[in-house]
Amino acid sequence: MTYPALAMLGLAVAILIALLAWGYVRLRGRRLPSNAAAAMIAAFVIVAALTAIFDNLMIRLDLFSYPPELLAGWRIGLAPIEDFSYPLAGVIALPVIWSAIERASAQRRADFQQVVWASRPVSWINTAFPFGATYLLTTREIDWVLVVGVLYFLIPYNLAMYGINDVFDYASDIANPRKGGIEGALLAPRLHRPLLIAVAITNIPLLVWLATAGGPAAWGAVAVSAFAVVAYSAPRLRFKERPVLDSVTSSAHFVSPAVVGLALADAQVGLGALVTLVAFFLWGMAAHAFGAIQDVLPDRKAGIGSIATALGARRTARFALTLWVIAGLAMLLTPWPGPLAAVLAVPYVLNGASYWNVTDESSARVNVAWRRFIWMNYVSGFLSTLILILVWTSS
Known part of the structure; x- marks a missing residue:
């Protein structure tokens, strides 16, 4: 697919969504604000200017390139004109969607808010970034697979992963004081079936599309990823x-x-990449185990087993801290500048170190460190991006 075709497809989808949302507003007997058009134009000018600045900067730094044969040929500086279709699509669709939500009944707005919370917006980037980083580092091109994959792992994937969990964990979530905010929705039972339907509609077509975009390795990676999401809850x-x-x-x-990103990019995985994936996997295990500590008492009360209920709070904390240390040390074995990533394990170890002797009775206190952990991921993501830029420019 060429970039002009991808741009037109994105704009067509945005226009369709905007028309549907506008139709809903009209059916409710309302109108869009009188200044809507002017606000949308002003927003596009600002976002397009930012796109031009940062697109030109990244292309000048040779962070990525575009195959000339796939472009229309028109550019603003170094930035291809197609890149400006993305902010235009957002400016067309998002204000109308927002207006429709704003004019919906209080109950509908509350329902929508619950569904959004169910997908854990604060964690969206944690799954979109790994896909985008591995695919872009391998292909060094922005194409339709990258765009669709990032969008899929940004929202639909998280809606499936966390939404399915909230549906089938409702009985225990009622007794968990952490639920009802950024750490998870307390999804009303009447929304369980609609959410599962929404998961199927938003996930299955994109999963099939991504799988068919690659060979057998991609089919396997997509299948394992989807199975893990469902099997967990x-x-x-x-x-x-x-x-x-x-x-x-x-x-x-x-x-x-x-792994899906690597498979779709048909990457040749060397020792350095393999060690990085292992370190990332150990980091993920540590994160889950540490997060499970705070739910030891609610989980036991609900009869739910977990690594923390089985090992106890203290041994689970020590297990998580050990895995973070090993993950950091493993990065020292990767080619330069990979060893720089070893430092990223340090804040996580320091954040959890004070809970080395945590007891089951005091396990709820780990929530303080867990909330810090959520925001620490953004700092780590930023620093990881800088390291990836070094990898890009040094290869």
Whole structure:
């Protein structure tokens, strides 16, 4: 698919969504604000200017390139005109969607908010980044597979991963004081079936599309990724209630997007990349195990097993800290500048170190460190991006 075709497809989808949202607003007997058009134009000018600045900067630094035969040929500086279709699509669709939500009944707005919380927006980037980074580092091109893959692992994937969990964990979530905010929705039972339908609609077509974009390796990677998402929470399988396997499966949720990216890019995985994936996997296991500590008492009360209920809070904390240390040390074995990433393990170790002797009775206190952990991921992501830029420019 050429970039002009991809741009036209994106704009067509945005226009269709905007028309549907506008139709909803009209059916409710309302109108869009009188200044809507002017606001949308002003927003596009600002976002397009930022796109031009940063696109030109990144292309000048040779962070990525475009195959000339796939472009229309028109550029603003070094930035191809197609890149400006993305902010235009957002400016067309998002304000109308927002207006439709704003004019919906209070109940509908509350329902929409619950569904959004169910997908854990604060964690969207944690799955989109691994896919985008591995695919872009391998192909060094922005193409339709990259765009669709990043969008899929940004929202639909997280809606499936966390939404399925919230549906089948409702009984225990009622008794968990952490639920109802950024750490997870307390999804009303009447929304369970609609959410599962939304998961199927938003995930299955894109999964099939991504799988068919590559060869057998991509089929396998996509299948394993999807299976891990379902198996973690779905009845009968319920990997989340199988100690240690719960941490393994949870880590797969974050590592598998990176593997899918490598498979779709037809990457030749060397020792350095393999060690990095192993370190990332250990980091993910540590993160899950540490997060499970705070739920020891609610989980036991609900009869839910986990690595933390099986090992106890203290041994689980020590297990997580040990894995973070090993993950950091493993990065020292990768080619330069990979060893720089070893430093990223240090904040996580320091954040959890004070809970080395945590008890089951005091396990709820780990929530303080867990909330720090959520925001630490953004700092780590930023620093990882800088390291990836060094990898890019040095190869």
